[in-house]
Amino acid sequence: MSERERADELCSMRGVGGADELRVTSEHELLTSFRSFVRSEGARLYRDLPWRNTRDPYAVWISEVMLQQTQVPRVQTRWGAWLEHFPSVFALAEASAAEVLGEWQGLGYNRRALALKSAAEIVVNDYDGVFPTEVRSLTALPGIGPATAQGIRAFAFNLPGVYLETNVRAVFLHHLYPDAPAVPDRELIDPIERTCPGLDAPYAQPQDDTDTPQAWYWALLDYGAELKRLVPNPSRRSRSYAKQSRFEGSRRQKRAEIVRILLAAQGQALDLETITAKLNQVELLAARPHVGTDLVQEIMADLSVEGFCVDTGCAWTIA
Numbered sequence: 001m002s003e004r005e006r007a008d009e010l011c012s013m014r015g016v017g018g019a020d021e022l023r024v025t026s027e028h029e030l031l032t033s034f035r036s037f038v039r040s041e042g043a044r045l046y047r048d049l050p051w052r053n054t055r056d057p058y059a060v061w062i063s064e065v066m067l068q069q070t071q072v073p074r075v076q077t078r079w080g081a082w083l084e085h086f087p088s089v090f091a092l093a094e095a096s097a098a099e100v101l102g103e104w105q106g107l108g109y110n111r112r113a114l115a116l117k118s119a120a121e122i123v124v125n126d127y128d129g130v131f132p133t134e135v136r137s138l139t140a141l142p143g144i145g146p147a148t149a150q151g152i153r154a155f156a157f158n159l160p161g162v163y164l165e166t167n168v169r170a171v172f173l174h175h176l177y178p179d180a181p182a183v184p185d186r187e188l189i190d191p192i193e194r195t196c197p198g199l200d201a202p203y204a205q206p207q208d209d210t211d212t213p214q215a216w217y218w219a220l221l222d223y224g225a226e227l228k229r230l231v232p233n234p235s236r237r238s239r240s241y242a243k244q245s246r247f248e249g250s251r252r253q254k255r256a257e258i259v260r261i262l263l264a265a266q267g268q269a270l271d272l273e274t275i276t277a278k279l280n281q282v283e284l285l286a287a288r289p290h291v292g293t294d295l296v297q298e299i300m301a302d303l304s305v306e307g308f309c310v311d312t313g314c315a316w317t318i319a
Helices: 003-012 027-045 057-066 072-085 089-094 097-104 110-127 135-139 146-157 166-176 185-195 213-230 251-264 272-285 293-305
Strands: 309-311 315-318
Touching: 027 166, 027 185, 027 213, 057 072, 057 110, 057 146, 072 097, 089 110, 097 110, 097 251, 097 315, 110 251, 135 146, 146 213, 166 185, 166 213, 251 272, 251 293, 251 315, 272 293, 293 309, 293 315
Parallel strands: none
Antiparallel strands: 309 315
């Protein structure tokens, strides 16, 4: 797509003329106009979310993990409760796996809860409880990928980087790649990097004192959330886009239910027949097929290896 076509797409969202009116003569000017537009929309749509009122990297980290595939309203009700239960990385590191899993229930993907605890232990033991700021050190921690690492850097430390999150992806695809199918994430890295404000190349020169990595990514997140309500989700044109598989009736659903069963037992060991019977009570109420002991035993073996429970030989307890 030509620079003029990109500029026309950008201008159409602003209610002004095309590339000639803006005198966009270079990609640099296009990205500058794009940045101004996103900042303006971000200010208009700003969401005063609780995790935006802290610079504690631990609290920011928890919000970033909770927000993965979980709606913002649900995280708003759970983030504060988590911090009351585990107010610091030290408290999380010292907690039992059962405590962590219990507090995580309802947020999905129980593996993330165990990864949080494992990462907290490393931060405490290897970094004296002080979060590293380097991407390589952050991504070496369990459960922290590039996006989470850059989220911690941007929102806790106000450092520039490529924060490629779903709402961010939607904005760039909509404005800079409006007709392109299957856009790979690697193609988005350059424009994301060049529009993030920073003092040195390849980052963009800040437009004013309030133009920081933290504020820039907040603007992208808030505008991106609104954009997905106004147009078909642009992220569907990403090569990395994959529709989430059905949860109800899946093996993942049965794993999650078994973890709840073990948590409810409060440390009491449950044998295979008891776990299977309790699981089938849930399945029956949901009008789902009966689950056999062979499948339950396979799931229990997986959960034991992954650290969710302890296999005593003939029964299991929550870890």
